Amino acid sequence: MASFFDRMFGRNREGSSATAKDRLRFVLQYDRINIPPEKMEEMKREILEVISKYVAIDREKVDIALEQRDRDHSKIVAEIPFAKDRVLQIGATPDENNDETQSENEAGNAELDEVTQEDSE
Amino acid sequence: MGAKVVTITSGKGGVGKTTTTANLGVSLARLGKKVIVIDADIGLRNLDVIMGLENRIVYDLVDVIEGRSKLRQAMIKHKQFPDLYLIPAAQTRDKMAVSPTDMIQVADKLREEFQFILIDSPAGIERGFRNAVAPADEILVVTNPEVSAIRDADRIIGLIEAENKGPGKLIINRIKQGMVKKGEMLSANDITDILGIKIIGIVPEDEYVIPASNSGVPVTLNPNSRAGIAFTNIARRLTGEDIPLMDLEDNGGIFNRIARLFGGGSGGT
Numbered sequence: 001m002a003s004f005f006d007r008m009f010g011r012n013r014e015g016s017s018a019t020a021k022d023r024l025r026f027v028l029q030y031d032r033i034n035i036p037p038e039k040m041e042e043m044k045r046e047i048l049e050v051i052s053k054y055v056a057i058d059r060e061k062v063d064i065a066l067e068q069r070d071r072d073h074s075k076i077v078a079e080i081p082f083a084k085d086r087v088l089q090i091g092a093t094p095d096e097n098n099d100e101t102q103s104e105n106e107a108g109n110a111e112l113d114e115v116t117q118e119d120s121e
Numbered sequence: 122m123g124a125k126v127v128t129i130t131s132g133k134g135g136v137g138k139t140t141t142t143a144n145l146g147v148s149l150a151r152l153g154k155k156v157i158v159i160d161a162d163i164g165l166r167n168l169d170v171i172m173g174l175e176n177r178i179v180y181d182l183v184d185v186i187e188g189r190s191k192l193r194q195a196m197i198k199h200k201q202f203p204d205l206y207l208i209p210a211a212q213t214r215d216k217m218a219v220s221p222t223d224m225i226q227v228a229d230k231l232r233e234e235f236q237f238i239l240i241d242s243p244a245g246i247e248r249g250f251r252n253a254v255a256p257a258d259e260i261l262v263v264t265n266p267e268v269s270a271i272r273d274a275d276r277i278i279g280l281i282e283a284e285n286k287g288p289g290k291l292i293i294n295r296i297k298q299g300m301v302k303k304g305e306m307l308s309a310n311d312i313t314d315i316l317g318i319k320i321i322g323i324v325p326e327d328e329y330v331i332p333a334s335n336s337g338v339p340v341t342l343n344p345n346s347r348a349g350i351a352f353t354n355i356a357r358r359l360t361g362e363d364i365p366l367m368d369l370e371d372n373g374g375i376f377n378r379i380a381r382l383f384g385g386g387s388g389g390t
Contacts (some may be wrong), residue, residue: 015304019267021311028275028315071279071317 029068047078057085124235126228127359128257130281130289132242136265137294140330141352142241143171144341147357149204151341154236157196159227160210162243163219169209173337174199183211184379186223192230206235217249221255237359246280254281258360260289261321266296266307275316281341290321290356297326309366314345322355323366324348331338 035043044064052059057080064078129142139162146158159182160168169175177197180190185208191318192208194265198204211218224240231238242253254260260281266273274291281287293309302308309314310322316359328350343351347367354364 016305017301017304017311020307021315024268024315025272027272030270031275032279071282 029066029074031070032071033066033074048080051080056085057081058083123232123383124238124358126232126238126240126256126258127261127262128240128253129241129263129268129292130242130250130253130277131244131263131390132275132277133264133270134362135146136263136270137292137324138244138263139167139171139226139241140240140334141261141263141292141294141324141355142338143189144339144349144352145356145359146172146200146207146237146239147199147339148353149237149239149359150199150202151249151353152356152360153204154360155204155234156232156237156239157161157206157208157235158239158241159208160241161219161249162210162241163216163252164210164212164214165243166210166212168241168383169207170337172199172207172217172339173206174209175337178209181211182227183218186219187228192227203376215299219248219252221252224252225256227272246276250277250280253285254284257286260286261292262289262313262316262318263292263294264316265294266301266309266312266345271307271312278316278318288318291318292322292324293320294324295326320366321358322351324351325353325367365374 030037030040047064048057048059048062061081062079064076064080066074067077068074128144129138129145131138142158146156149156158168158172160166161182162168163183166181169178174197180195184190185192185195189370195208196206197209199207204377219351228238228240238256240253240257243249262274262277262281277328278287278289281289291313293312296309297306301308309320313320325347327340327346329343329346330340330348333343333346333349339349339352341352342345343349351367357364
């Protein structure tokens, strides 16, 4: 059905031009940001280093990528899952409140611009 | 009043800058404008050949800039259109012979006499490109519906915006509507989505283009050529006329689409 309407009103959406459009969108994001690939890798490493100072992360599941709507609107979007074992909290002391907080955190993910820490006091 | 300086650039080579510049020059002259076209591709002179003026060159742009000739001596008047002139490129290998300031000075000397100054930029993003865009009031970015051309066009668009000369306007050259419909070629809408700048013209692939350059008669002078008509339309848009983008389906309309669906009707381009 979809292809009937495609043929009636538009073009075949499964051809190579759709692939070209996706590939160009991807490539141009990085071209436009103008950060060379080595610098991107450095930036990712440093981001993970900083986060690791506060929480233990699951490096295998980390995803840090550029997103770009158009030339003027770019952002970095990061998914940085916490590691399954105990979360390291600076100044944390083992007590009941802490345990609750820590099991919440084990299930959570951190967004790059927010690292939420519940005050264990 | 003063001329409008329009630079035609692309990033990628071979997409049709020179053909576009030549044809826009001729089209504007046909519309009664006084036009001068400048070949800014130092070392790779081509605009003269496309315009059929190759055997009239005495002095070139570098001769003028280095003081070996006066500006007027390097200006070649077109035989058919007395209000159309060409300043050819030099065939020197020294790309540093011309600077952006030189180009601005040349353009300023021409601004009073002409209504349009068209500058044919070389390919690339280095000095030649910077020279060509330095005096521009408006920049036209030529691209083909093909990944590397579009990627390079994007780079150029970024560079011209960085020099505060943006946004450019897009010319999509060598579109084949049949391939677009089959999903095998990016459409004009796809390209403008990706690049984010407005289209000033869409030029279809056209078999008349090569014979035109073979004979040195720009294709816009051929009334049978759809590319030629597209160039004329771009020229008219440059003068401020609001011409709708050409319907590339010469047999468009819903009934023809239905007919094609059931095996009838003539094919598109």
